[in-house]
Amino acid sequence: MEKLENYISLEKLEVVCNSIEEAHGLPNECYLEGGYTKFERKLLFEDKWVVIGVASNLKQKGEAIPFNLLGIPLIILKDKNDKIRVFHNVCSHRGYKLLNEPCKIKNALRCPYHSWAYDLNGKLVSTPHIGGMDKNDADGFVKSRSDLIEVRSYVWLDMIFINISGNQIPFDKYIEPLEKRWSKFWTKEDQNLITHAQDNGYFLLEAKCNWKFAIENYCESYHLPWVHPGLNSYSKLEDHYHIQGLPNRFAGQGTLVYNPRFEGGKIFPNFPNWPSDKEEIAEYVALFPNVMLGIHKDHYYVYWLEPVSYNYTKEHMDIYYVGERAAKSDEYMSLRKQNYEQWHSIQSEDLRIIEGMQDGRQSPAFNGGNFSPVMDNPTHHFNKWVAQELLSTN
Ligand code: FES
Ligand SMILES: [Fe+2]
Structure with a gap:
């Protein structure tokens, strides 16, 4: 039986689990070609809900x-x-x-x-x-x-989850922490209204990099001013907060100033039970290992990752609105197009960045990285999840 430590130093994984000031990110071996990938496939994909x-x-x-x-x-x-x-x-x-x-x-x-x-x-x-x-x-x-x-x-919120090994706790129990968190925004009745957009409801981005870079980047808002100057002009870095879900299964960020503006001043219908004092809150959560979610008062999306190889990932974006009319009628087609274009452009800005992360990992001098103890907590949370899941079987 092969051992993980033949491919990656367990000490380096333990360092990832330190407090954020003392931690480094995951070591290069987790992103490059080599025997590590088969451990990841088993421990982070077959043994999980994905x-x-x-x-x-x-x-x-x-x-x-x-x-x-x-x-x-x-x-x-x-x-x-x-x-x-x-x-x-x-x-x-x-x-x-x-x-x-x-x-x-x-x-x-x-x-x-x-x-x-x-x-x-x-x-x-x-x-x-x-x-x-x-x-x-x-x-x-x-x-x-x-x-x-x-x-x-x-199937949860239209996503198809599988657990190949059959070893995980039942999905409804597994998802409880996130469901509980989001119960303050929407009810089951709201969730039943989500409808996949008939047009402008899907795009694919092909990332020449490891899937984990997409999750790590999605977890933090630190990069907003430099990578998304357009977005940052109305949803600024200081308007965001961190999300770290316990048990250790999700992380991300939220904004306090979500306020969609479309040409012509028209807006989408909202979820009927979304509380009026939370209309400007939207949350962006990565549910480990491979899906990134966005919930807003007027739309929801699933941005899910198909890891193809250690340095190639397909990013699938599926967008949903509140009810058939918002998702399918001509009346909202122009809005759907504008919203689609906005997300396509934001996620494409991130694509360039995460591909650059793959290049950086070729450097043998890189120690996995040093986190900002204030801005990088959700990213560290994800790295820790990876390291802990790998170490737990050793
Ligand atoms: S019927 Fe022979 S391999 Fe499928
Ligand atoms: Fe981004």
């Missing part, structure tokens, strides 16, 4: 899309009861990867190799000639032992 997409992407029963989580092939599908289900994307016969393109499954998903077929519950329903010519059953072969393997999944 986001692999949004449910709005699957509209009709039978829709299925393939997704690779750090090389692990998966199928996301909508079953006959409109439930999102996730399966390992591998045929139980000889291991062919079943699904390569999004598709609409009518009755069964058929393997192209020897034509075994599975229904929308992952049940093996057809095994042609398995017992010899024209014999579709075989003595001693028990079909039910060869169903597709389902992955534990849960």
